[in-house]
Amino acid sequence: MAPLGPAERVLVSENFLNSVHGQLACISCHGGNPNTPLTKEAKKDAHAAEADFVALPSEQFEVYCSACHSDITSKFKTSLHYTQNGYFERFKVRAGGQELSTDSNMKAGFGKDCAKCHAGCGQCHVIRPVSVNSGLERAHQFYRTPSLVNNCTACHGSRVGEEFRGSHKGQTGYEHVKEADVHYNKGMNCSACHAADEMHGDGNAYTYRLVENPDFVPQCTDCHADVLDANTENNYHKTHVQGSTTLQCQVCHSQTYKSCNGCHVGKGITGSSYPTFKIGKNYLKNTSSFRTTDYALVRHIPIAPDTYDNWGGSISLSTFKAAPTWKYATPHNIQRWTFLTDTTGTAWCGANCHGQFDEVLLKKTDVDSTYLNAELEANEPVFTD
Amino acid sequence: MKKLVLIPFLAIFMVLFSCQEKKTDIAQKEGIYEATQQSSCVACHTNKGLLEQVAEPLENGGGEAGEG
Known part of the structure; x- marks a missing residue:
């Protein structure tokens, strides 16, 4: 994503001035002083806090957006994009039930290192996200569908964005990556699968996106419901979708993807990221109606027992092992023919998984030795050996 | 004859109507439209040349980041 220049931002x-939102006076959303000279010196006066200047009005969406969009804002205030409750809840699971917000140092550390990932209305519909220095995306025009590149993957870029666009093709360790995601190649935007209701929430205060609401987790079968009926000659679909050992679709139809160890916070396992393809036991099996397979793809997430030490808080990750560090992965690099499904030169598809590529199974020897015991305990439900 | 008399009035009415400032339903509902758009905000933020003189470059140039 090419950054916007200072003026472009x-x-x-x-076009904006002629649009619906452009009919409103600037000060009705942004405050400030609209009667200042057009000089560099006067710029501060125009945007001064004393003049009630508001750079990002939609951060107060109940004030500025709800008059016309109350159907959305009334739900959005409990959405995970806005509250980041998914983060706080997973922290609590590893911190012996303690709330991050109860410790001022931890709260400050979160504010400094993590809070930028929070999104208000404008960061998807007017400006680029604050985490990438923001700026007006379309010269202030509001847009219904966020830009794949400049909104969605501006935040969800380091894994999802790169995988979706095939950025790893040709990189060391990613030799199995042959193509970008088939859906990307077909021109599909994120919103084709991740609908507005998922982004805006439904008014309920969720804490764990992976299991709580099937409507908010896109399923391959939403579009490919006929995969079994339309492909009756494919024994592997029967075996691994209906049979005794069931797999997520992406177990066979993903390409190599990225795992992370090091965290932006600064502590924890070293090393920023590395290519992986690991099948683990589905540690979420039957925790919800749509988590039913025996095996799932997993990737290492950037968490370690000392990840938050730099924040200087009093809360430790005393129950670190309560959740795996090899976590459910949904690589966005789907292809029909992958290094596992391509039978060229092999006798049968299964030979790839159960023969030459058996390193795809997550085993105890795969964990990072720096935190060996913690990693072994945390991932016990995921290991295949 | 009556029609001929009405024509000038109709023409004046149409001219007045077409010159009236357009307001959206939103603006009318909120009653916040009256502040003029001929403000220093618009004058500055629609003038790229001026913005290039007064806007300050950021320390970090952007780029992708994030969790996902």
Whole structure:
């Protein structure tokens, strides 16, 4: 994503002024002083806090957006995009039930290192996310569907974005990556699978996106419901979708993807990221109606027992092992023919998984030796050996 | 004859109507439209040349980040 220049970041177009939102006076959303000279010196006066200047009005969406969009804002205030409760809840699981917000140092550390990932309305529909220095995406025009590149993967870029666009093709360790995601190649945007209701929430205060609401987790079968009926000659679909050992679709139809160890916070396992393809036991099996397979793809997430030590708080990850560090993965690099499904030169498809590529199974020897015991205990439900 | 008399009035009415400032339903509902758009905000933020003179570069140039 090419960054916006200083002027482009704040340039407003005629099209915006002629749009519905452009009919409102600037000060009705942004406050500030609209009667200042057009000089560099006067810029501060125009945007001064004393003049009630508001750079990001939609952060207060109940004030500025709800008059017309109350159907959305009333739900959005409990959505995970806004509350980041998924993060807080997973922290609590590893911290012996303690709330991050109860410790001022931890709260400050979170604010400094993690809170930028929070998203208000504008960061998807007007500006680029704050985490990537923001700026008006379309010269202030509001847009219904967020930009794949400049909104969605501006935040979800380091794994999802790179995988979806096939950025790893040709990189060391990613030799099995042959193509970008088939859906990307077909021109599909994120919103084709991740609908507005998933982004905006439904008014319920969820804490764990992976299991709580099937409507908010896109399923391959939403579009490919006929995969079994339309492909009756494929024994592997029967075996691994209906049979005794069931797999997620992406177990066979993903390519190599990224795992992370090091965290932006600074402590924890070293090493930023590395290519992986690991099948683990489905540690979430039957925790919800749509988590039923025996095996799932997993990737290492950037967490370690000392990840938050730099924050200087009093809360430790005393129950670190309560959740795996090899976590459910949904690589966004789907292809029909992958290094596992391609039978060229092999007798049968299964030979790839059960023969030449059996390193795809997550085993105890795969964990990082720096935190050996913690990693072994945390991932006990995921190991295949 | 009556029609001929009405034509000038109709023409004046149409001219007045077409010159009236357009307001959206939102603006009318909220009653916040009246602040003029001929403000220093619009004058500055629609003038790329001026913005290039007064806007300050950021320390970090952006790029992708994030959790996902």
